[in-house]
Amino acid sequence: MSSKMQTLMFLLVLTISSFTVKASPSDAGIAIYWGQNLGDGSLSSTCNTGNYKIVLLAFLNVFGAGRTPIWNFAGHCGDWSPCTKLEPEINYCQQKGIKVLLSLGGAIGPYSLSSPNDAKVVGDYLYTNFLSGQFGPLGSVTLDGIDFDIEGGSNLYWDDLARHLNNIRQQNRYFYLSAAPQCFMPDYYLDKAIKTGLFDYVFVQFYNNPPCQYNIATSDATLLLQSWNAWTSLVLPNNTVFLGLPASPNAAPSGGYIPPVDLLTKVLPFIKHTPNYGGVMLWDRFNDVGNNYSNQIKVYLIKSALQFVTQVSEAIAASVSTALNALLPN
Template sequence: MEIQFSSSFACSLLIILVFLGCYSEATAGRGGIGGGIATYWGQNIREGRLTAACATGKFKIVNIGFLSTFGNGQLPQVNLTRHCSPICNGCWNVSAGIVNCQNDGVKVMLSVGGPHGNYSLSSGAEALDLADYIWNNFLHGHSTSLRPFGYAPLDGVDFRIERGEFSPYYTLLARRLHDYGRQWGRKVYLTAAPGCRFPDNYLTKSLYTGLFDYVWIRFFNDRQCQYHSGDPSGFRRSWMQWIHSIPARKFYVGIPASEEAGDGYVTPAVLIRDVLPFVKRSASYGGVMLFDLSNDVQTNYSSLISRRV
């Protein structure tokens, strides 16, 4: 039996298909369909203002980095290099950027740790004190002192621990932050950036808790597991170990946004052709993390991959 379609039906179908195509393109950068792009902001003045980064529509999550001084009796301090000084003149200009990003649908996180700085957690008391400080000064709590970013609450906390000795107390820090959110009815997103070699010396035990929403695995500065075009087996083995061992919501492939940003740079063409088809097979694939925004500004990496992530 031959099925005939009226012209009005055909027109309606065409409109629906066009709408779906436009929606797909509009949401591609923020992960509405498929994956999204996360990045780090705060360590180089050339990356520009936070508001401008989020207004591009390319990023799903921006990590403000870093809270890189804490522990050993130190007052926790944020280091945003030349953007602003929380101690001297405050970072209230960042507050407007946080609000603008959130209005654009971008989650903004405080990244704890980083590749440089002076930080450690040597006791449970230090972990609880740091959690209290973060909740009251960056999330939904109330501080008697000046909040570094004003009264714009961030969406959560990113754990990027790369220095010092192993500490079991980062798990306690994560639990305390999670419990604060439940107690006050405010979702506190927890994310982490472990090194690609499994298990990570600093974060694996914390990640086993299942408290973390997103994990961006740093596939750089470690030749055992970063991507090699000639032999991608180390990269693939590492990816599979992470996604099958850690109960996180989504996993991101973390790569440098330029050759200057770290060993393990992968060109956009290679990422699209060789890396993404493999990781996208995983139901827990979340997207790509680019380190960092200042390098992305120079290479335009995010624009070159946003529709394919």
């Protein structure tokens, strides 16, 4: 076998292996925000449902500009009292294969970044206390990443924070970065950060945003699907996009709730064809408990096996064609 043919065969094996590992019809799932109501139940019980692939601890809502960091876990832990009781629960969730991220921001602050150097200080703090395995406010945990749910304060330097966290994960261990922008574009707070392409997950909030959310009064998904297409075209292919929804009508006073039957018939059949579709993000665990939303939709989120095979086949065919053009004489 010639060296060129050996190289070609090697490329083919790498290509097929890559798609087998990275693309799976079971990859799509549900991300849930936890921590804003005692009715959430424990973190362990949340993970025991088997409904979620990502749990976002909400929120670290005071930080930056020299502020002493404070979280608001709505009674699960006091404001910045040690919350080491969560350490075994976080470990339990991770042992079940569920990613646990700390979410920054939320609707109530104050939080902001005052300079690129302040972004570096905050990034170092997050890594040391939540991502490194050293003993910190949650115990000796190694969270799976950091979520940016920035809805207030200044819109400056969030891209600097994303870049600095990315530098840290490249030098140490890889952890995930996610962002939760509003569905109208551009998102005032996170546009520059999202355009860095550094976020593994983008949880777009298609609720409390009438210009780009589902209209329950008319059962019309037009504005939502237009916004979905815009978002999935904006972000890089390796940035997985989730459809952010309220888990009950009460979770979004300004609308955006989609009844499960409408989600399954009027939305999912269209968005699941998007290459960087990742599933559904729900706000929040408390509302999901009360409305049983995730149980009603979870089995419908994955791409069909036929669609998955078609996408993988097309990708492999494109890679083979590229390899052949590069290796074979003209």
